Amino acid sequence: MDDLQIIADKIRTMEIRGAGRIAVAASAALRDYAKTLRSLNIEEFNRNIDEAAKTLVDTRPTAVSLPNAVALTKRHSSTNVYDAIDEIVSNSDEFIKNAEEALGKIGRIGAERIHDGDVIMTHCNSHAAISIIKTAFDQGKNISVIATESRPRRQGFITIRELNDYGIPTTLIVDSAVRLTMKEVDLVVVGADSISVNGALINKIGTSQLAMAAQEARRNLIVAAETYKFSPRTLLGEMVEIEDRGSEEVIDPEILEELPNVKVRNPAFDVTPAEYIDLIITEVGALPPAMAYTIIKDHLGLEMLP
């Protein structure tokens, strides 16, 4: 369990971050852990796998890619431990391969929406959103990007470095400059931590403010999301939990200590209603948010529900 615990800690502390990377890391960690359980009987094996799955899932509550990846990896129908391990290894290998391929497909499908000369605004650091931007650039489109800082963890710095190294002209703005800057933007492209059955997007705090500013300025917003980022549990009426992170990410604890009447809130994600979203780009196509139910049913399976 030591290696799995190390991955769980890296996800919790955000050394591994972004919904897609979290999912792939968790699936691989569970696969590698399963391989260490050969000496157990099947009941002990299943119990250990369930505990390990819970350890991984409990690290961060919002990105549904994490429980989806863990559920898709751990399911097996064997009564013999060796066969169960084989099934888990093959589930994980398939999940990771599909996740990698999905990024390329999303890039190609999403790039169709980007035109020569476009200015694209993006938020936080999303591998899926960046895949679209890089693909459009690779197609020879003369594009540029406005990237938000994404306080408090400043994932925007990861984005600007990545785009810079790819040769894409990029402008960094602070989060509060989104509305002022929107008039220079042609299209907003963001990633997803979760998409609920009603087509709402849960993504990095501030995403909904990009969406509102885009709608006010009559700009389109597209979401780049692999199908494993749709949330089956929202079919049961459950809300996606918004992660609250520590105040030390926002303010120096020593300063906060001098301010007994001040408390700090640090919600890590927010919810953008479906009506602000023009398209969701998945690896199976560009879909309106109203198709979320179909994605959950056809690509995740209702058996994912508890």
Ligand code: RUB
């Ligand atoms: C990251 C974030 C990203 C999504 C999608 O939040 O909100 O937009 O996870 O990313 P955090 P990707 O930094 O808190 O994990 O497309 O890479 O899966």
